Amino acid sequence: MNKYLLSKKIVINELSTFYSFLIGLSIGIGIGSIILLTQGQNPIEVFSLMLRLSVGSVKSISTSLNKAIPLILAGLGISIINSVKLWNIGAEGQIFMGGIALNFLYINTEISSPNLMIVYLLITSFIGGAVCILFPAIAKVLFGVNEIITTLLFNYIIIGLTIYLVNGPWKDPGSLNFPAATYVGKEVYLPTVFGRLSYGFIICFLCTIGVHYLKEKSVFGYELRISGGSALTAIYAGINAKQKAFIAMLIGGGLAGLAGGVELLSQTHRVSTGLSQGFGYTAIIVAAITGMRPFGIFLVGSLFGALTIGGSVIQTMGVSSYIADVIQATTLFGALIAQFFFTYKIIKVSEDV
Amino acid sequence: MFDIQLMGLLNATLQAATLLFIAALGELITEKSGILNLGVEGMISIGAVTGFITAVNTGNIFLSVLVGILSASLFSSLHAFVTIILKQDQTVSGLILTILGLSLSALMGKQYVGKKLPVKIESLGNIDEPTNIIEVFISQNYIFYLSIFLMISTAYLLKKTMFGRRLEAVGEDSRAADSMGLNVNKTQFIATCVGGGLSGLAGVYLTLSYVPYWTDNMTSGRGWIALALVIFGGWKPYRTAIGALLFGFLEALVPRLQTYGFELSPYLVKITPYAITIIILVVLTIYKGGRTGAPSNIGIPFFRESR
Incomplete structure (x- = not known):
């Protein structure tokens, strides 16, 4: 019978938190898109508007x-x-x-x-x-x-x-x-x-x-x-x-x-x-x-x-600002999950001795 | 007239306390296993909205309660997965669970804001203005009685059954529990999902009986009070119930203060339960030399190989 154990990696990539955040962000945007689609919105349109209104100009930045x-x-x-x-x-x-x-x-x-x-x-x-x-x-x-x-x-x-x-x-x-x-x-x-x-x-x-x-x-x-x-x-x-x-x-x-x-x-x-x-x-x-x-x-x-500013401005499109919160939360969960794979390795151990 | 007012206060106290107690009891079970779940607020919201949606669409109370419990339980398994299987930080995961639960429930319930419920949870007797204590108790609905049953059975479960002993062993010393052959991860996972389910039940009580309608952020901090209650109660069901009654009493008292002709600021009265909880926590810690009843392993991830 095989068992799986976790072991902390000795060398952890310095940039791992940054990578996990990016992975999390893509998961968040993915889930956000699905929710937008169920609400009858075009995700690309909404996200590009969010991007433009949050970092698109000096004023918004x-x-x-x-x-x-x-x-x-x-x-x-x-x-x-x-x-x-x-x-x-x-x-x-x-x-x-x-x-x-x-x-x-x-x-x-x-x-x-x-x-x-x-x-x-x-x-x-x-x-x-x-x-x-x-x-x-x-x-x-x-x-x-x-x-x-x-x-x-x-x-x-x-x-x-x-x-x-x-x-x-x-x-x-x-x-x-x-x-x-x-x-x-x-x-x-x-x-x-x-x-x-x-x-x-x-x-x-x-x-x-x-x-x-x-x-x-x-x-x-x-x-x-x-x-x-x-x-x-x-x-x-x-x-x-x-x-x-x-x-x-x-x-x-x-x-x-x-x-x-x-x-x-x-x-x-x-x-x-x-x-x-x-x-x-x-x-x-x-x-x-x-x-x-x-x-x-x-x-x-x-x-x-x-992200917060982007979330509050999409309300003008009739999109609930709660979608930004969902994206935020799923990004964070995604980052936590990704972080796991940067810090631990899974070892297969055979229990038949 | 005075009686009706007093009984009205008692009635409101019991209702507020029921909600807080069920959620706190769930958190108590979760924390007993060594898992801290700060996402109570989010789980209550999920239970509240799914229960309400089911009730509006089907008109079946039993089904709504079941859906509320199961969906909140499923939702809490996310916390269980991230903290127990993936060993990530419990504080962080719990806080994210709160944000996710509140926002997700607001999205789900968007079309249901302002909708009327076709049904209500039955009670033993239908009394609009109870005039004595017996009538107050009779006019409570079934979830109130269920919460009393849950209180007694959880106290029994924790002290007298194998499940309770296992839970305590895992929460107090997961390594020792593991070397005794207990499955730590499984026990913690179950405890977290049971806790989530009870939060869901509290949520269903909120939307189907206590308020009863749906609006965003309607949990308004009750999940956090539930967390405080667990500490107030020293991780014991009966003491948690006393705490719930105290907090429920204050929640019921605040809007009535002015009608009684008191000059006290209702805003300041509202913060007294929190202040009392802090004082009790400090006194308990000093008095018992650091032993407040908190499970020793709370918040600490368990590694099999770090034996």
Whole structure:
């Protein structure tokens, strides 16, 4: 009788995550096409329109990249936390908290210099995100409470807080149909680089380089990897693994908060339940699918931004925007399945001895 | 008059709790085997939409319930395949399952938004405004009774039967279970599909009884609450049921607060169950020295050759 066993490949292709993503994308487009056909649409027509409206012009490219900013920033945060083998499912809440903290500072301070104010506001949003993960981080390092669950639950608390604020204390009397806080002033809007692309993208790129350096080149990143790898090794090396995990969690939460701050100052310009449209959850997937590599997150995050924009514009053709979600999800499943074949080999073992 | 209001609150509590409990029970069984499935929200949606479509087209309740359960179970086998057979990350796969389930169900149910149901799930007695506790219980439909049966039978199954012991062995220490000759992959696969099926049942309850109509994203976070409930309940069916009643009570209470003349913000009341769950989780972890009842192997893929 033959049995099949799995064995991890010793040498894994460096570009395997990229190839898996491409394989996944073709599976996603394939399944998307089938669904479009069942809905009586011409897939080629729909996809070429999606392509044109998401990356076809300077205006559309910049819109797509704007959408990618929160995904990339939050994804980078998740990748830092994951280097100590912890998960942050709470990026969604941290994005909102970043926006809330920013708005709190904005309405409570006098503006003397708008440019300096923008810097202060963004720093505040970072702190807001870090505060949001503070409790799960303390609970994790002191008592070992499962961080997946606490960070997840905090999403609901923070979104609940957002709904409370925009319906109560911060409610904009002018916004009747959609409860939201009052807009921030035009002087603190993030300026644009070209087209509609906001300066957030520059911040995003700098953060990518920073996180890459932090994770791959710095002593701190090395200590994070050891802390996440083996508790005993960390002790032998004299590394305080809990402290490292705690700092990593705060930085990761802060980056998600910064994503919320950038999104508020460049896109929504106010706190509302629309500040994040599931960016926090998508960011987890973006980070995971790229194997937590910062530049991978940057690249795949940008592609996802384009896919999201493409998905929202095909609605004008009478195509449900949910098709873009289905394509996204099947792409990711396809990439996971493809990843399997890059990381494992199947060995046939004979059991007759 | 006061009685009718109070009984109305109790009625709404039981209905909300039933939905949450069934989904949580499914996740509990899945997690017992060491598999974390964050896709509950997506699975409920799939069960909800397929059950609703079947009900509108055939008018057969039994068939609709069956279709809802089976399709959600089939859908969850995707998670089982990716995480158990292909050993990919459970957190990621579960999140993708949520996105896929929500979007796929929205596409499937597009033509059914606003459609009326030709049938409803029967209950023991038809009482519109129950005035005492007995009447409230009688007016619940069959899925409510089914959920009580499921609670008792799952508790029995987990503690007293070979299936339960196997499930626990696999979830606690899959290597030891494997060396004892248990088929780890098979056990986990079955547990994941059973969990998916129960989520599907919760979905059917949502569209055929609790709401009852179909619209996009109508699960509105209940799948995530179900996940929290499993932790609240310490991976035990009866305690999970208590948690479901608490969450159900708050869900029922929030829209009624204002009619009772309370000045509390309903938005803040809504977040209390989450805060309570976090506190309970922390207290349990400290009190039991890190043992919250969570299966030790949860989230960790099992490799046969890494023995």
